[in-house]
Amino acid sequence: MSTNYFKEDISTLHDALVNKQTTAVQLTADTLAQIHAKxxxxxxxxxxxxxxxxxxxAAADAAGISADQPLAGVPLALKDNIITDGVLTTAASKILTGFIPVYDATVTKRLKAAGSVLVGKTNLDEFxxxxxxxxxxxxxxxxxxDLxxxxxxxxxxxxxAVAAGEVVAALGSDTGGSIRQPAAFNGIFGIKPTYGRVSRWGLxxxxxxxxxxxxxxxxxxxxxxxxQQIAGQDENDDTSLPDPVPDYVAAMAGGVQGMRLALPEEYLGEGVSQxxxxAIEKAVDTLKKLxxxxxxxxxxxxxxxxxxxxLIASSEASSNLQRFDGIRYGYRAQDVKNLEDVYVRTRSEGFGDEVKRRIMLGTFSLSAGFYDAYFNKAAKVRHLIQDDFTKVFADHDLIIAPTTPTPAFKIGEKxxxxxxxxxxxxxTIPANLAGIPAASVPAGLVDGLPVGLQLMAKPLGESTIFKAAAAFEDATKFYEQVPTAMKGEN
Structure with missing residues (x-):
């Protein structure tokens, strides 16, 4: 069996593995071949x-793949800010050159426990x-x-990697839209769970x-x-939630019949392209028909x-990135004269411009004389944004909106x-400030480029998102489309 990820999904791959139509070794070889080709x-x-x-x-095949192991033998990819034992982990930064972790992130460990095959670490914006x-x-x-x-x-x-058919699925991380926005730009599904639903240990x-x-x-x-596999409480992460993980696949059934959806007028304002x-108006019509x-x-x-x-993200970044100093791991500047020189030159040479910009913004926001004027005020506004969502969810099952104001822009343009x-x-940012789950599901093409419909739910409302997204996916069948730059590749 030669694997075509434009036509396969985890369920079909699992059936083929269980029924001995392929093996994890063959599936992995196919996947690696596609990655290297594309x-x-x-x-x-x-x-x-x-x-x-x-x-x-080979270990997955040797252990045997049973019907109740849907991820066993299935090749997946991880974003390269997720720690992997014995595998280079860089966060796409020079400052982590040569960093080989000695433990797995909780999500990595849970995927391995499910028998998944991890084929590589994907690119990202630095940190x-x-x-x-x-x-x-x-x-x-x-x-x-469009390359x-x-x-x-x-x-x-x-x-x-997912859109190009290199892998069937991949993990990402989302701080202000970093899963949903690329999902929208690439015409795929992407979900950011409730804050604390998935352990951040090792991210x-x-x-x-x-x-x-x-x-x-x-x-x-x-x-x-x-x-389903990666969610759940983790003793290594005090912010992970103790609530039991529901059966998300079972929750997909039933459709949107009777659901009340909210469309915020602010999400269709200035800056959102016609x-x-x-595309969103068409998606709304589809949901109404359903x-x-x-x-x-x-x-x-x-x-x-x-x-x-x-203000909040940069302040937290300035604190989190203090640990990258050239002393313990990763890149260290050469020909330094003293300890201060090690710190200053390592960080100056090791961090890119955007990371430096955010560290400086965050350090300024937290500094004496500016904390109350900036960071503290931002924290108060965050609560007002959370309150807005709470009020809407009192009467509605989901909030729907565009995922991005425009389709993908050209490399170098901004x-x-x-x-x-x-x-x-x-x-996408408001959902992160509120800590609520949110996803992007493909909503069609604009000038040949994908756009996404964003679905937001109350805390721990992932099941509602999956239910609506599955119904919308079934009605539109966007997944049948092959990206323009990949036609003829499989």
Whole structure:
């Protein structure tokens, strides 16, 4: 069996493995072959773990793949800010050159326990700071629909790898939209769970009160299967939630009949392109035909989300990134004269411009004389944004909106204008500030480029998202489309 990820999903792969139509070794060999064949175009991976993946596949076959192990023998990829024992982990930064962790992140451990085969580490904006995967020390990743365009960020490598048919699914992380925005740009599904639903142990921290690991896949069910495995409380992460993990796959049944959906007027305002508005209006019509009711609502504090986010996220980043000093691991500047020289030169040479920009912004916001004026005020506004969501969810099952204001932009188009780049996350940031689950499901094409419909639910409402996303996916069947730049590749 030659594997074509434009036509396969985890369920079909699992059936083939259980019925001995293929083996984990063969499936892994197919996957690695596709990665190497397509990497010249996408540049989605920083590290491909050929030898380790083959060992894991052989172990999966030797153990036997039973019907109740849906992820066993299935090759998956991880964003390269997720720690992997014995495998280079860089966060796409020069400062982590040569860093080989000696333990696995909790999500890595749980995927291995499920028998998954981990085939490599995907590219990202350095330390997950960016919206285009152009801020990587290893160079930009390319969009599978148009190789001259960005795949979004910061989980652009994971999104491009899935969209290009290199892997069936991949893990990413989402601090301000870093799963949903690249999912939208690449025409795939991506979900950011409730804050604390998935352990952050072993995720290289950017903004600790905002970061959340999630999943990107072509099919909604694939993300449900993977989230089922990685979610749940972890004794190593005090912010992980103790609530039991429901059966997300079972929750997909039933459709949106009788659901009340809310469409915030602020999410269709200035800056959202006409093409995206048209696609969202069409998506709303589809949901109505499926039996949902849609009300226009207001989330009035949305307009403050971007400055609030960048003050909080940058402040947390300036604290989290203090540990990268050239002393304990990673890159160290050469020919230094004293300890201060080690710190200053290592960080100056090891961090990219965007990371330095955010460290400086965060340090300023936390400094004496400015803490109350900036960080403390942002924390108060964050509560107002959370209150907006709580009020809407009192009467509605889901909030729906565009995922991004525009389709994917060209590589290099916004890289010299950080404020414009920051505004690209205006529609995804509020969900992170509120800590609620949110996903992006493909909503069609605008000028040949994908756009996404964002679904947001109350805390721990992932099941509702999966139910609506599955119904929408079934009605639109966008997953049947092959990205333009990948046609003829399989």
């Amino acid at each position: 990497e010249d175009k996408t540049k989605a991976f920083i590290t491909v773990t050929d030898d380790e993946a083959k060992k894991q596949a 997950a700071m960016g919206s285009s995967t152009e801020n990587s020390y290893y160079g930009p990743t390319h969009n599978a629909w 001259d365009r960005v795949p979004g960020g910061s989980s652009g490598g994971s999104a491009a 290289i921290a950017f903004g600790s009160s905002l970061d959340q690991i999630g999943v990107l896949s072509r099919r909604v069910k694939d993300s449900a299967l993977i989230l 093409g995206v508005r048209d 039996g949902a009711t849609v009300d226009t609502v207001s989330l009035p504090h949305t307009k403050y989300a971007v400055p609030t986010y960048y 890289v010299d204008d950080p404020v414009t780049m920051y505004m690209n996350d205006i529609l």
